[in-house]
Amino acid sequence: MKKVVHKMRLSQQDAHYGGGLVDGAKVLALFGDVATELLILNDGDEGLFRAYDTVEFLAPLYAGDFIEVEAVLTHIGNTSRKMTFACYKIIQSRSDINSSAAELLDKKILVTKAVGTCVVPKEKQRF
DSSP: OEEEEEEEEOGGGGGGEGGGGOOHHHHHHHHHHHHHHHHHHSSOOOEEEEEEEEEEOOOOOTTEEEEEEEEEEEESSSSEEEEEEEEEEEEEEOTTTTTTEEEEEEEEEEEEEEEEEEEGGGGGOOO
16 A cells, blocks of 8 residues: 655645635645655656545635645556545644644644545556
8 A cells, every 4th residue: 555645834825715714625736746646656657637536625724734635545457546535734823822823733633535536548657
């Protein structure tokens, strides 16, 4: 089972709604990034994202939050690659205290989860 994990901070530029709320589409774009890395590790090619089977938005994200985004390769077909995705909040912005306050969470919060399929054409698979 191959797995890729990226950690990053969400900035004010990622905020799309009032109160610094980050659009769920940002997380889907990040799922695409971890999927691409996983395909490169597995096939030596970026491949293409084909479809999501499921996507669940479970908790909000805000500018200043730190997240962990992961992809796990769960099935390898002839050209298809099935993956599970998860986004966790690991550090939470605490603008209620002051503009630069934040806290490490005791337990990471599952914010978004998904299942998707990517495709790497046979002629582009190198491994």
